[in-house]
Amino acid sequence: MPLLNLNEPGKEVLFMGNEAIARGALEAGVQVATAYPGNPSSEIIASLAGVAPEQGMYVEWSVNEKVALEIAAAAACSNMNALVAMKQNGLNVASDFLLNLNLTGIRGALVMVVADDPSGISSTNEEDSRIYAKLADIPLLEPSTFQEAKEMTLHAFDLSRRIGNVVMIRSVTRISHARGNVVLGPLPAVLPAPHFDTSKPFCPMPSSASHPVLHRRFSEAEEILHDSAFNFYEGPDNPELIVITCGAGWFFAKEAIELLRLEAKTGILKIGTTWPLPKELLLKTLKKTERVLFLEEVDPVLENNVASQYAFHNRQLPAIEFMGKNSGHIPSTGELSPELVLRVLSKISGAPLPHQDEEHAARAKEALANYAPSRSLAFCAGCPHRSSLWAIKKALVLDGRDAVLFGDIGCYSLGIFSTGFFQLKTLHAMGSGTGMACGFGKFADVGVTQPSLAVCGDSTFFHSVVPGLINAVHSGSHFLLIVLDNNATAMTGFQPHPGSPVNAMGSPAVAIPIEDVCRAIGMETTIRDPFDLEETSRTIYELIQERSGPKALVLRHECALVSARKSKPRYKLRVDPEKCIGENCGCDRLCTRVFKCPGLIWDKASAKSKIDEAICAGCGVCADICPARAIIREEA
Amino acid sequence: MLKDPYNIIIAGVGGQGNVLGSQLIGAILVEQKYKVTIGETYGASQRGGSVMSHVRISRVRQYGPLIPPGAADLIIALEPSEAARVLAHYGNSDTVAVVNTRPVYSIDVTSGSVAYPDMDELLQKIRGLAGRTFFLDATEKALKMGNPILANIVMLGAVSCGGMLPITESNLGKAICEILSENKVGINLQAFAAGRELTEFAIKEEISGRNFL
Numbered sequence: 002m003p004l005l006n007l008n009e010p011g012k013e014v015l016f017m018g019n020e021a022i023a024r025g026a027l028e029a030g031v032q033v034a035t036a037y038p039g040n041p042s043s044e045i046i047a048s049l050a051g052v053a054p055e056q057g058m059y060v061e062w063s064v065n066e067k068v069a070l071e072i073a074a075a076a077a078c079s080n081m082n083a084l085v086a087m088k089q090n091g092l093n094v095a096s097d098f099l100l101n102l103n104l105t106g107i108r109g110a111l112v113m114v115v116a117d118d119p120s121g122i123s124s125t126n127e128e129d130s131r132i133y134a135k136l137a138d139i140p141l142l143e144p145s146t147f148q149e150a151k152e153m154t155l156h157a158f159d160l161s162r163r164i165g166n167v168v169m170i171r172s173v174t175r176i177s178h179a180r181g182n183v184v185l186g187p188l189p190a191v192l193p194a195p196h197f198d199t200s201k202p203f204c205p206m207p208s209s210a211s212h213p214v215l216h217r218r219f220s221e222a223e224e225i226l227h228d229s230a231f232n233f234y235e236g237p238d239n240p241e242l243i244v245i246t247c248g249a250g251w252f253f254a255k256e257a258i259e260l261l262r263l264e265a266k267t268g269i270l271k272i273g274t275t276w277p278l279p280k281e282l283l284l285k286t287l288k289k290t291e292r293v294l295f296l297e298e299v300d301p302v303l304e305n306n307v308a309s310q311y312a313f314h315n316r317q318l319p320a321i322e323f324m325g326k327n328s329g330h331i332p333s334t335g336e337l338s339p340e341l342v343l344r345v346l347s348k349i350s351g352a353p354l355p356h357q358d359e360e361h362a363a364r365a366k367e368a369l370a371n372y373a374p375s376r377s378l379a380f381c382a383g384c385p386h387r388s389s390l391w392a393i394k395k396a397l398v399l400d401g402r403d404a405v406l407f408g409d410i411g412c413y414s415l416g417i418f419s420t421g422f423f424q425l426k427t428l429h430a431m432g433s434g435t436g437m438a439c440g441f442g443k444f445a446d447v448g449v450t451q452p453s454l455a456v457c458g459d460s461t462f463f464h465s466v467v468p469g470l471i472n473a474v475h476s477g478s479h480f481l482l483i484v485l486d487n488n489a490t491a492m493t494g495f496q497p498h499p500g501s502p503v504n505a506m507g508s509p510a511v512a513i514p515i516e517d518v519c520r521a522i523g524m525e526t527t528i529r530d531p532f533d534l535e536e537t538s539r540t541i542y543e544l545i546q547e548r549s550g551p552k553a554l555v556l557r558h559e560c561a562l563v564s565a566r567k568s569k570p571r572y573k574l575r576v577d578p579e580k581c582i583g584e585n586c587g588c589d590r591l592c593t594r595v596f597k598c599p600g601l602i603w604d605k606a607s608a609k610s611k612i613d614e615a616i617c618a619g620c621g622v623c624a625d626i627c628p629a630r631a632i633i634r635e636e637a
Numbered sequence: 638m639l640k641d642p643y644n645i646i647i648a649g650v651g652g653q654g655n656v657l658g659s660q661l662i663g664a665i666l667v668e669q670k671y672k673v674t675i676g677e678t679y680g681a682s683q684r685g686g687s688v689m690s691h692v693r694i695s696r697v698r699q700y701g702p703l704i705p706p707g708a709a710d711l712i713i714a715l716e717p718s719e720a721a722r723v724l725a726h727y728g729n730s731d732t733v734a735v736v737n738t739r740p741v742y743s744i745d746v747t748s749g750s751v752a753y754p755d756m757d758e759l760l761q762k763i764r765g766l767a768g769r770t771f772f773l774d775a776t777e778k779a780l781k782m783g784n785p786i787l788a789n790i791v792m793l794g795a796v797s798c799g800g801m802l803p804i805t806e807s808n809l810g811k812a813i814c815e816i817l818s819e820n821k822v823g824i825n826l827q828a829f830a831a832g833r834e835l836t837e838f839a840i841k842e843e844i845s846g847r848n849f850l
Binding site: 013015148253256343357365368375376378590597602 | 650652659660663664667670672673674675676677678684685686687699700701702703704705706707718719721722724725726728729730739741742743744745746747748749751752753754758759762765766776779780785815
């Protein structure tokens, strides 16, 4: 029973930040919602997809973020309410379209939610997407609570329709992937009638005409937002210090001020409409104090914008000491935390930190040093990527020409670490491995002798690998693309993609086989099951021997987590202690030291390998790894 | 309530059902009109890393998604070395720790690059970092019931004893029905009862009179 589209105004529920955003969209009457999955944004569209048939809306996992924005824009140019969601990296992909769409504007509503990932908890970078709002001259809203995430989304639709342009909401991991109370509002009974008015085309040219219109729309947003309830000052009239904060920083600031008992001398200016800034409120608040501390994630965006307003209005304002990322009071990278905010506020104000238990601290230090062993990330038990990379490693060692394996974004990114036997040599952006391999495979002409290979996932293949392949065929580059096809966008929660027979809403969809795409552009294409290590390895070796244009190898095996949801494990594994030769194994514990599936553990007492029955996924691949044939695989 | 906000951490390893545990506690308490905030760290969670869910419960206001250092009131550890790690950062001399004693070895441990601590010593260290500790082999119980993932619900059964958290069969069943599905209720309630059984006596003895509400 989904709570998301419950029409019970006033009911209080526990929502993830992303669900709160989805609920806000429903309360605003969203008609079309699109995204390419990426954490921490994925659940916005995933949750809307779950209620789409009931709500009569169209929800899509698009092939990439640019197409997602284009589909949402088609709706918003036809009088509809549209939402597009993405993670920070996704906005880079969508930005080419965004920076023209902003010039034409829309006739409907388009809310673009970007969930940033400060500290890169589930990302390769911690890019601050807010810069784009400034670049595109579109309004930017940043929620600080779960309730506000819902209210802001609702409001953003109204704002977008009123100014006729895209409105951006920027969330962060600690809002999107956190949960809290949300009071439901009513769901609308009537939605805007869809119609594309063909008498009024959308054209950004000439920019001498469209650019001033963009600025006029932005000024309208400024006018509408200048007294927004998303911005407020809380605190004494003449505080010693004002904390200016937005997003998750507000939670940390509020609690740290309470814990340090600084309420009587410290105020908080909470900004929800970070661009354009609420100038009147800002200037009025700056008059109250001589010290300001900025708390925001990740770049000093709010900080620099406030400093700029201060510079323009300095004649009306006192001398103010600004503290934040520019001054070095706050680290220039990484997310905020209660600990960091407490420490900084304590230092600035002179208020002592809450009671520290010295004895506990000493014991804690010892526990961390000796009783909390490190946990490197690892492919799951039974993950086909482990087998694929094992087979790749064997083939490349045998080949002996120091081949280069280019990689990119997906679960298989871990192939750059020990769990993937350090096989990946590059890791940048979606599809970048293929583009780089295409280049490297062409450099034989300029003296490169190392073979070129790339890996990509099935979802990444559709997202942005295809143009690189076309480039490779056209340019006659010699490289092998290995598609690690596990039949899911596994890293972000198993969303379907164009290779899947279903769409986001669970309806049947046309599945596009990866091999058909490769063959259609003239690539020799082979398919193997990576669990057949021997055959996979031999195939890779053979495919890289001959220099005859780009080739594709699809290594197809379903994600172990998806399989585990559908069926029982295939095999029951055990280690025969008579056969396991422990440390004397020719390869020095090949199974646990090198292959390192988490389902295989080392039993110190007997000095033999052992299966951890709580972890083992029953794939049976380790039975083929063991040189002593001590791992016994029986049909379960 | 003993303390407002009441701060809980569920600690474990990716794949142990940590997030579900926090979601169930949260749903049950919001139904009881508490303000609940949950901060979760995942993304890499299915892939062998340490996972923590911070659950903050208050009658007063919505707290932030992360607990300040040293401020955990209850730690539910699905793995013993994770109990040590989390208690070191967030524990204090009043923290109650309920710990599943079944280790999950990281690939650093299985490969021999780091050692997993001796279990008796580890449990001793955990005792030293908390006010009260309760140990149970929840995974063993869950395996006997046919699925190791049930260990998280066994642990919820454990913390429901002695009134540490107002979780009952009926409100848990309702939350499971909402978050998972109706056909998962039966097996999960069995796991819950098993956790209660394992812990009931010890916890009643230990914290008599210290009620959550």
